Amino acid sequence: MIVAKGMRTRRYVAPIEGTKTRAENIAVLSLSPRSYVVGLPEDSSWDAQLIARTLRQIQIELGPPTHVHGLYVLGVGYFETIPVENDSEPKYRIRFWTGNDRLFRFSTGLRNDLDRWPLLEPGWAVDIRSYLPGGPEIYQA
Numbered sequence: 823m824i825v826a827k828g829m830r831t832r833r834y835v836a837p838i839e840g841t842k843t844r845a846e847n848i849a850v851l852s853l854s855p856r857s858y859v860v861g862l863p864e865d866s867s868w869d870a871q872l873i874a875r876t877l878r879q880i881q882i883e884l885g886p887p888t889h890v891h892g893l894y895v896l897g898v899g900y901f902e903t904i905p906v907e908n909d910s911e912p913k914y915r916i917r918f919w920t921g922n923d924r925l926f927r928f929s930t931g932l933r934n935d936l937d938r939w940p941l942l943e944p945g946w947a948v949d950i951r952s953y954l955p956g957g958p959e960i961y962q963a
Contacts, residue, residue, distance in 0.1 A: 830854050833949040856935040858892045866897045874916040881914045892931050900928040
């Protein structure tokens with residue numbers, strides 16, 4: 823089982839200086855990925871307090887490194903797990919918005935998390951291929 827929160831190693835393809843076509847794979851330790859869930863409620867009258875309590879309880883039961891940054895339940899609300907800086911702060915507190923601003927709160931939270939990632943160096947690309955095992959076959963005439 824792959825735990826997204828534990829995936830702290832970023833993999834990149836970076837150009838090799840002095841070459842035009844060659845690149846190397848580089849691994850960098852970074853922040854864990856952000857995790858967001860968007861879903862449709864079974865019933866639009868779902869209680870926001872119950873959703874918040876359930877989101878908190880699921881994270882507590884799964885334990886570290888579980889951390890859902892945001893949950894957007896269409897037609898009901900947007901829920902966020904409040905981040906903690908150290909072990910003395912209470913974990914898995916949930917804040918939420920159920921008013922007409924809920925879509926704005928969701929999109930702003932997601933954008934803020936994406937904007938906080940460091941920019942790539944010129945010529946670098948994210949190497950998504952290396953997250954799965956196995957390599958290519960090479961045809962040689």
